Amino acid sequence: MAVRDLRVVRGGREVLHGLTFDVPAGSVLGLLGPSGCGKTTVLRALVGVQVVRGGTVTVLGEPAGSRGLRRRVGYATQAPAVYADLTVAENLRYFASVLGAPRSDVARVIDEVGLGASRDQAAATLSGGQLHRVNLAAALLGRPELLVLDEPTVGLDPVLRRELWELFRELAGHGTTLIVSSHVMDEADRTDRLLLMREGRILADGTPGGLRDRTGADDLETAFLTLISEPTGSTA
Amino acid sequence: MNARVTLATARRILAQLRHDHHTLALLVGVPSLLMILLRYVFDRPEAFDRVGPLLLGIFPFVIMNVVTGVATLRERAGGTLERLMTMPLGKLDLLLGYALAFGAVALVQVGAVLAISLSWLGLDLRGPLASLVLVATLDALLGMALGLFASAFARTEFQAVQFMPAVVLPQLLLCGLITPRDQMAPWLEAVSRVLPLTYAVDAMGEIARRPDLTGRLVADIAVIAGFTLVALVLGAATLRRRSA
Numbered sequence: 001m002a003v004r005d006l007r008v009v010r011g012g013r014e015v016l017h018g019l020t021f022d023v024p025a026g027s028v029l030g031l032l033g034p035s036g037c038g039k040t041t042v043l044r045a046l047v048g049v050q051v052v053r054g055g056t057v058t059v060l061g062e063p064a065g066s067r068g069l070r071r072r073v074g075y076a077t078q079a080p081a082v083y084a085d086l087t088v089a090e091n092l093r094y095f096a097s098v099l100g101a102p103r104s105d106v107a108r109v110i111d112e113v114g115l116g117a118s119r120d121q122a123a124a125t126l127s128g129g130q131l132h133r134v135n136l137a138a139a140l141l142g143r144p145e146l147l148v149l150d151e152p153t154v155g156l157d158p159v160l161r162r163e164l165w166e167l168f169r170e171l172a173g174h175g176t177t178l179i180v181s182s183h184v185m186d187e188a189d190r191t192d193r194l195l196l197m198r199e200g201r202i203l204a205d206g207t208p209g210g211l212r213d214r215t216g217a218d219d220l221e222t223a224f225l226t227l228i229s230e231p232t233g234s235t236a
Numbered sequence: 237m238n239a240r241v242t243l244a245t246a247r248r249i250l251a252q253l254r255h256d257h258h259t260l261a262l263l264v265g266v267p268s269l270l271m272i273l274l275r276y277v278f279d280r281p282e283a284f285d286r287v288g289p290l291l292l293g294i295f296p297f298v299i300m301n302v303v304t305g306v307a308t309l310r311e312r313a314g315g316t317l318e319r320l321m322t323m324p325l326g327k328l329d330l331l332l333g334y335a336l337a338f339g340a341v342a343l344v345q346v347g348a349v350l351a352i353s354l355s356w357l358g359l360d361l362r363g364p365l366a367s368l369v370l371v372a373t374l375d376a377l378l379g380m381a382l383g384l385f386a387s388a389f390a391r392t393e394f395q396a397v398q399f400m401p402a403v404v405l406p407q408l409l410l411c412g413l414i415t416p417r418d419q420m421a422p423w424l425e426a427v428s429r430v431l432p433l434t435y436a437v438d439a440m441g442e443i444a445r446r447p448d449l450t451g452r453l454v455a456d457i458a459v460i461a462g463f464t465l466v467a468l469v470l471g472a473a474t475l476r477r478r479s480a
Contacts, residue, residue, distance in 0.1 A: 009480075010480055011480075047322050048322070048477070048478065049318055049321060049322060049477060049478055049479065050478060050479070050480075051478045051479060051480045065477060065478065067324070070322060070323050070324040070325075071323075071324050073322065075319070075322050077315050077318065077319070079315055080315075081314060081315030081316050081318060081319040082316065083248070083252060083314075083316060084314070085252045085255045085256055086248070086251055086252060086255065090248070090251055094244055094245075094247075094248040095319070095323070097240060097241065097244035098241050098244060098245075098320065098323045098324065098325045099323055099324065100240070100324065122255065138319070
């Protein structure tokens with residue numbers, strides 16, 4: 001994954017001002033930053049649904065959004081994008097057939113996100129956290145090589161959050177690359193690398209340990225606050 | 237284009253309708269009820285024989301227009317369209333999936349209305365039944381394609397529903413149902429000639445009057461099919477993989 005000088009204009013305003021970063025395969029990259037800093041726009045550019053003004057985004061060796069990538073990249077938006085009137089299993093069966101994923105994949109992903117008990121429940125009747133997990137399950141279909149997850153653990157209880165992070169680690173262990181946005185700092189510690197953003201720019205790019213050392217903070221929350229209040233960003 | 241994806245999409249849309257019993261009941265019940273109403277509003281069999289078939293062309297058009305407009309707007313607003321656009325799904329797969337699903341619903345709808353009209357209401361149809369079903373199904377697909385196209389310009393479901401009268405009512409006024417077209421102001425008659433519903437109503441009129449497949453009917457069917465194709469292409473153009 002390579003992003004070079006990515007510029008995006010939304011609503012007449014430049015929201016990404018020339019972002020450059022790389023993501024090594026088989027790692028978990030955390031994308032952090034305050035609300036409105038452009039995290040979702042970066043993720044949308046990676047999956048190729050964002051109109052970009054300038055720069056290049058290369059994903060798995062191809063330009064982002066290429067036809068060949070549509071089977072290799074899984075994307076879960078922040079707001080669950082599933083059919084409210086269909087059941088969990090019906091939603092996933094449909095997305096699986098669009099992807100050409102094996103039918104057994106539906107049972108696998110339902111199991112992975114722990115939704116076995118509500119597989120025949122209409123999505124509209126699920127809780128917010130359950131709906132998020134259906135959304136995540138859809139992204140896991142077909143075992144994509146790259147998973148782009150926008151705030152996948154928002155609204156989930158600590159137990160589930162830990163279980164999902166264990167799943168993410170396991171996927172990365174099998175060679176999947178994950179890009180996960182979050183604004184919860186304790187999750188940042190579970191990533192291999194962190195990209196800290198503010199107002200459409202990268203503030204810091206490094207390992208969680210490296211960021212702690214650089215700021216002299218014990219926890220990432222303090223490190224983050226230190227970096228965010230610095231006048232200009234630099235690369236760790 | 238991929239047959240597996242197209243069929244899966246049609247199945248998914250039908251599954252959504254299956255879960256929504258109210259919509260399903262309204263889709264079949266409302267036109268049937270209107271037809272019964274019409275029969276007794278006229279209370280003269282010969283007037284019903286003239287107007288009944290025309291309405292059989294208009295109902296599927298109007299209803300599919302609204303249903304598709306709202307359904308695709310929900311796909312756009314709910315993020316599922318964006319999800320599908322990141323997947324190996326062709327725009328044509330989605331359009332044909334909708335066409336298959338709503339075409340099937342239109343067949344059920346027309347079948348029910350036709351069964352009631354021909355038995356209980358005593359509609360006397362001179363022309364071939366098959367061509368009536370064909371024209372009604374084409375009308376449904378035309379309404380669907382226009383609804384899909386119009387939904388691209390609506391931001392909310394409120395707006396999408398407003399498009400219905402905007403698209404349908406002028407056509408209804410000009411299609412020859414209310415006043416014969418040759419009695420309209422000449423410029424309005426000219427306008428009516430480029431509106432698809434005119435041909436749908438004309439085709440149904442032919443079927444009501446003549447027992448055989450006339451050249452005029454074939455020409456009408458060709459024009460409706462052409463409009464449907466153009467509307468589908470326009471609808472496809474509004475589906476975008478990338479957005480701002």
